[in-house]
Amino acid sequence: MLNRIPAFDYPFYYVEQIENYKDANKYLLEILRQKKNEDPIGRNVSNRGGYQTSHFWSHELFHEFGKIIKPYIEELKKEIRLKDGIQIDVDGAWINENKGFNFNVPHLHPKCHFAVVYYIKFPKNGGAIGFQNPNKAASMFGLMDATDCSHFRHDLDIVPKTGSLLIFPSYFEHYVLQGDNIDTRITCAFNMKINENES
Numbered sequence: 001m002l003n004r005i006p007a008f009d010y011p012f013y014y015v016e017q018i019e020n021y022k023d024a025n026k027y028l029l030e031i032l033r034q035k036k037n038e039d040p041i042g043r044n045v046s047n048r049g050g051y052q053t054s055h056f057w058s059h060e061l062f063h064e065f066g067k068i069i070k071p072y073i074e075e076l077k078k079e080i081r082l083k084d085g086i087q088i089d090v091d092g093a094w095i096n097e098n099k100g101f102n103f104n105v106p107h108l109h110p111k112c113h114f115a116v117v118y119y120i121k122f123p124k125n126g127g128a129i130g131f132q133n134p135n136k137a138a139s140m141f142g143l144m145d146a147t148d149c150s151h152f153r154h155d156l157d158i159v160p161k162t163g164s165l166l167i168f169p170s171y172f173e174h175y176v177l178q179g180d181n182i183d184t185r186i187t188c189a190f191n192m193k194i195n196e197n198e199s
Contacts, residue, residue: 010134011080011114013167014158015072018118021163024068025120027061028188032095032120043094046175049102057093057190065188066090069118069165073192076114076167087197088114093190095120099183103127104176112170112191119164120186127179128157131172 018024035053036042042051056062073088082088091112096104109115117129132155133139139154150156157177158166168174170191179185 015165017163020068027065028120046104046107050098053095057090085197088192091191091193096187098185100179100181103178106173106175109170113194114192115170116190117166118188119160122162123181123183125180126185127177128159130157131174
């Protein structure tokens with residue numbers, strides 16, 4: 001029997017729809033409303049078109065959102081076998097609002113360990129999120145058309161839904177494709193760092 005060894009597997013996780021996503025969306029949409037009132041123009045980072053808020057991870061409503069997704073973060077700790085005395089902290093959070101033909105260029109999330117994307121609203125024909133294989137050598141074998149094994153693929157596109165949650169290493173280069181959506185596509189992205197427990 002062939003036993004697979006998980007050699008250098010990437011800790012990449014997806015929840016199709018979190019529990020209590022409607023409450024989560026209520027908190028985050030209120031943050032978006034407040035931020036757009038404070039700054040109607042927003043930031044321009046990897047986004048081409050659309051609107052991006054400034055950081056708000058200390059916002060009271062973001063803490064309420066954090067309570068909803070806490071079980072998934074606890075599960076992540078077990079998945080990556082986090083040692084005693086080590087904790088995961090949020091370090092930066094923002095909201096993106098895109099319509100059709102808005103997109104995000106390939107980018108990384110530096111100075112953190114995990115990046116997270118939560119889908120507050122994903123409309124029909126919204127743009128998928130794409131990832132590039134960090135192991136550039138794997139796609140040079142020329143097996144992309146011969147196997148469905150993601151190890152040999154150069155890229156991977158994921159079409160989420162409202163309430164979906166993605167957690168992936170920050171060194172994964174990723175991007176958002178253009179969509180044909182008339183309605184808005186709204187996401188909350190945030191970074192996580194692994195630190196020693198200060199208590």
